[in-house]
Amino acid sequence: MTDAADTHPPLTLLIAAPRGFCAGVDRAIIIVERAIETYGAPVYVRHEIVHNKYVVDSLKAKGAIFVEELDEVPDGVPVVFSAHGVPKAVPAKAEERGLSYLDATCxxxxxxxxxxxxxxxxxxxxxxxxxxxxxxxxxxxxxxxxxxxxxxxxxxxxxxxxxxxxxxxxxxxxxxxxxxxxxxxxxxxxxxFPTIIAPKGEDICYATSNRQTAVKAIAHRCEVLYVIGAPNSSNSLRLVEVAEREGTPARLIQRADEIDFDWLEGKRVVGLTAGASAPEILVREVVERIATRYVVTEEQVETARESISFKLPRGLETA
Missing domain, CATH: 3.40.1010.20 (4-hydroxy-3-methylbut-2-enyl diphosphate reductase, catalytic domain)
Structure with missing residues (x-):
């Protein structure tokens, strides 16, 4: 019997850290889950809570119903606003209709x-x-x-x-x-405009900056790089651009089944990261899929540690 190590070529996976969920995404997902526990299903969510199909599908399975506009929410059920934030007119309209709402805006x-x-x-x-x-x-x-x-x-x-x-x-x-x-x-x-007023503190969030810095740290060492994230995820698309600006070809994938093994042909070092809306389970899924064709050596390259967490809205903290 031939050992896999004899037939599969070696591949080093440089895995960026930080990667994946940020504190705002974590909080938004917990708000939906706690709302379902507190009020019972269904709980309506206006717009994708975060830009990730796996996350959205997982919440649908627990009893969340995703809609684009408030008009689609029936009377008498709670609604959650997504992590991206909503215009003031949306909560005003919810109040006008007597809807209970939870704001998951980061x-x-x-x-x-x-x-x-x-x-x-x-x-x-x-x-x-x-x-x-x-x-x-x-x-x-x-x-x-x-x-x-x-x-x-x-x-x-x-x-x-x-x-x-x-x-x-x-x-x-x-x-x-x-x-x-x-x-x-x-x-x-x-x-x-020399007198233009800048924001107090940096508006680009810590997680976006950290993930871009982590990609820069591995880009020059790898031949190609995968970013796990959704095509409508701004921060994930930026990670692809950051890698390519460093001279490293990069591709956005949502799940492991989108891996193009022809693209990896002959490569010895591949980079991997995940946007702020992508859970770690998808990173592991990608690593395991690559390991079906290669003898993988994982190397995590950490450029920062994140310890930020955000409070939940009142009434959900102890649910």
């Missing part, structure tokens, strides 16, 4: 919301750096009156923007952007 996104309100109250126009159509952007724009915020997606946008009052500007950013891209946009805005 506290770091809520922090950006409050900053937006404060800047508008002082009469400043906000330049919001983010991706058009992303739920977090829609939610943040929905915190302030129409016309008080403009979207800046690129350095070109920052160069072309013509403000009504150049002396009365502030900028804020989506929490899941590329650290390097955002720095270039901010530098452009600060050069063009």
């Amino acid at each position: 506290p770091l996104v809520s922090k950006v919301h409050r900053q937006a309100e404060r800047q508008v109250e002082t009469g400043r126009h906000i330049l919001f750096i983010g991706h058009k159509g992303h739920p977090e952007v829609i939610g943040t724009f929905g915190q302030v009156p129409d016309g008080t915020m403009s979207l800046i997606e690129t350095v070109d946008d920052a160069e072309r923007f013509v403000p009504v009052d150049p002396e009365n500007l502030a900028f804020l950013t989506q929490t899941t952007l590329s650290v390097d891209d955002t720095a270039a946009i901010v530098a452009t805005l600060e050069r063009r």
Whole structure:
């Protein structure tokens, strides 16, 4: 009998750390699970609680029903708002209908919301750096009156923007952007508008920054890199871009069955990470699938330790 080690080529897997779930995602998932325990199924969730099919399907199996709009939620049942945040009009409409709701907005996104309100109250126009159509952007724009915020997606946008009052500007950013891209946009805005007010503290969240730093730490050592995450997950897409900017081909996959073994042909060192909405079980699934064709040596490369956790909404802490 031939041992697998005799027939399978060796492969080193460099696994980035930190990776996977962040504190905001953890909190959002627990809120849905506790809501189901507290109120009983079904519990409605407006928009995907986080951008990950495995997570969403797991919560569906426990009794969560996902809808895009509040109109789809029947009277008399609780509704949870996603981690990405919602415009103010959504909870207002829920209250108008007498719906019980739980807000799973990540506290770091809520922090950006409050900053937006404060800047508008002082009469400043906000330049919001983010991706058009992303739920977090829609939610943040929905915190302030129409016309008080403009979207800046690129350095070109920052160069072309013509403000009504150049002396009365502030900028804020989506929490899941590329650290390097955002720095270039901010530098452009600060050069063009020297009096522009920056956010208090960094808007790009610690988890997004940490995962990008971890990818940079392994990218130069591996021949190709896999990012586990959803195609609509902003922070996961940024990890692919970070690797490619470092000169390492990278691909986004949702599950192990999307691994292209032809792409791995002849490779000796492969990188692996997971976006902030992807659970560790999917990382293990990918490692095990690769191990069916290779003799795998795992090496975890840690660039930071994360110990942040967020409180649950009142009433769910002890559920």
